[in-house]
Amino acid sequence: MTYESALAALSDPMRRTILERVAATPRSVGEIAQDLPISRPAVSQHLKVLKEAELVREERVGTRRIYHADSAALGELRAYVDHMWRTALGAFSDAVAEENQKK
Amino acid sequence: MTYESALAALSDPMRRTILERVAATPRSVGEIAQDLPISRPAVSQHLKVLKEAELVREERVGTRRIYHADSAALGELRAYVDHMWRTALGAFSDAVAEENQKK
């Protein structure tokens, strides 16, 4: 169940913008921190969470580390949300049917 | 951007199980609390968050309140995750293409 850690990781707005930018184009930690109002260590900590949730993977090149978006965890999260969405829809149509039954 | 509050709401495991059960079959607050290891007021507080995120809606009947899953916010969340998933996939295929370009 990796969608759980993905969900927890994506609940933080700063982490979402980091993932969104990294998903658009892979960047180094310094490049990410440059555009954000937080310190570079803070970015490192966020990247650690994203990495543990398998939303991101790192590629070491020299002393720098380029972070890429990882689609695997996003795929699982997508499946979970999609499933929840469908059951919610189903429960709704069931309720409507039950409502019509009464009339 | 209601997917943000939905994401924050779903980051809590207890809130996820509440939503999952309510999505399966609508229940009252007491019925929900009965199956969970937390107090009834705690369930009320979770339902408040879920309600503000529009993941759930309440139907008052007598002194009881039946909670249903609301598919609207889940739909938006679904769209967001789907979008992120696709861009992550695209960035990956771009990286592969770029890699092949070098060879």
Next chain:
DNA sequence: CAGATTCGTAAGTCATGGCTTACGTTAGCC
């Protein structure tokens, strides 16, 4: 109307989490 149900809210406690600065580590460069 009085009591009982069902629930939301207030207040307080305790753990978690996001941020900072300080420091240690690793890899390129002269």
Next chain:
DNA sequence: GGCTAACGTAAGCCATGACTTACGAATCTG
């Protein structure tokens, strides 16, 4: 071998959030 650049990690601070118990409000019931 030093110096610098680019990181990760440790420690500490402070706000947030997930609980609890206590209480009040609304509705049904006899």
